Amino acid sequence: MKKEKKKMIWIKILTILLLFLLVILYAIFIGTKGLNIKEYKIINQSLPTSYYGLKIVHFSDLHYGRTIKEKELINLINKINLTKPDVVVFTGDLVDKDCVLTEEVKSQLENNLKNIKSTYGNYYIKGNHDTYFNSYELIMNNSNFINLNNNYDIITNMNKDKIFIGGAFTYNDKEPEIDIVTDHLKDNEYDYKILIMHMPDSVSCLKNEYNLILAGHSHNGQVRLPLIGALIKADGAKKYYKEYYKINNTDLYISSGLGTSNINIRLFNKPSFNLYRIVNK
Numbered sequence: 001m002k003k004e005k006k007k008m009i010w011i012k013i014l015t016i017l018l019l020f021l022l023v024i025l026y027a028i029f030i031g032t033k034g035l036n037i038k039e040y041k042i043i044n045q046s047l048p049t050s051y052y053g054l055k056i057v058h059f060s061d062l063h064y065g066r067t068i069k070e071k072e073l074i075n076l077i078n079k080i081n082l083t084k085p086d087v088v089v090f091t092g093d094l095v096d097k098d099c100v101l102t103e104e105v106k107s108q109l110e111n112n113l114k115n116i117k118s119t120y121g122n123y124y125i126k127g128n129h130d131t132y133f134n135s136y137e138l139i140m141n142n143s144n145f146i147n148l149n150n151n152y153d154i155i156t157n158m159n160k161d162k163i164f165i166g167g168a169f170t171y172n173d174k175e176p177e178i179d180i181v182t183d184h185l186k187d188n189e190y191d192y193k194i195l196i197m198h199m200p201d202s203v204s205c206l207k208n209e210y211n212l213i214l215a216g217h218s219h220n221g222q223v224r225l226p227l228i229g230a231l232i233k234a235d236g237a238k239k240y241y242k243e244y245y246k247i248n249n250t251d252l253y254i255s256s257g258l259g260t261s262n263i264n265i266r267l268f269n270k271p272s273f274n275l276y277r278i279v280n281k
Contacts, residue, residue: 027223027265032067035075035258036272037083038243042251044211047192047280048161057085057118059273060092060198060216063129063259065099068271070108076258076273077115083275086119087155087165090145091216091255092127092198094136101133113143120155123148125167127198127216128236129261148196150178164190168197168206171236175205182207192278199236200254203247212278213252215240220256224268234261 047054057080062068068076080088094109095101116122124145130136137147146153148167155163164185168176176197185193185208193210197203200215218237221230233241237254245252258271 023267024265027267031266031268031270032260032264034270035072035079036270037079037275038256038272039275039277040244040253042212042276042278043281044192044251044278045280046211047278048159048163049280050157050159050161051163051192052279054087054163054278055083055085056087056089056194056214056276056278057083057273058089058091058214058253058255058276059258060090060255061127061219061257061259061261062090062094063096063099063257063261064094064109065101065105066096066260067264067266068259070112072258072271073108073112077112080273081115081117085117085275088116088118088122089165089196089214090122090124090140091196091214092125093129093216093257093259093261094127094139095129095133096259096261097129097132101135106135106139109139110142113140113145116143120157121146121153123153123165123167123196125149125196125198126169128171150176150180152181152184162190164188164193166193166195166210168195168202170197170199170202170205174202176202200240200252201236201238203240203250203252209248210250212276213250214255214274215252216255216257218242218254218256219261219266220254220269222257222260222263222266222269226268 152166166181170176195210218241
C-alpha cells in the first residue's frame, strides 16, 4: 500500500511538472506569435459629425529585437494598412533596452514604418525603453511620424472641424511636464480631445480632461491567467493596466502590445494592436 501511495504521489508530481513545462513552451513558442486586431466602438457625442466613424489604429510596445523582428514588423504594417486608418498612434517602446540598435536595425525600422498610411497623420510618444536610445526620435521622424512628446497637433478635415491630439511623456506616476499642451488648452476649446502617453498611471496627475486617452506599457499583463488576469504589474501601470477604464468622462484604452520585455514569453495575451471606431451616436 505504501509503495502504491508513493507511486501515485510521484505520478502527480511528474504530471504537474509536465503541465508546467508545456505551459512554458506554449508561452515561448506560440504565445509570442501571431497578431490579433482588437476592435472597439467608442460612442462620444462630443465628436463632430464630420468625423463620424473616425478610425484610429493604436500600436505599442514593439520591443523590436526580441520576439519582434522584420518579418513580424512587415506583417504588422500590412495589417494596419488593411484597416485604412484615419489616424495612427504609437505609444512607445520601439526597441527593447537589452537589444543593440545597429544601423541595420535603424534601416529596417525606418524603411518599414514609413509605409504606414493614414488619412490625417501618424503620431508617436516616447516610452521608458526609448530613453536608452538617442536616435529614437530620429527614427520615428524619418518614418513620417509626428512627435507628440509633451506637445500637440490639431487634426483638421475638409469641413474645418478640429480635433485636438496631444502627448504626455512621463516616468511612472509622476506629473507630466506638458505645459505647452496645458497652456494651449487654456485658451482654446475643442469638441474632441485625444491624449497619448506611455505609462497609464500618469493619468491621475493630468489637470485637463480628455475624451480619449491611449496608453501602453502594461502589456495588460504580459503573463495572464484566466479569472486572475495579470500576474506581474509594471511600475507605471500598477493602478491602470487592463484594456479599458472609464475615468469620469474619459475613455482610457491601454494596448496589450506586440513584443516582450525582460523575458520572451506571452501567456493568454497574444500580440495585438487596437482599432477604434469613434461615433457620436
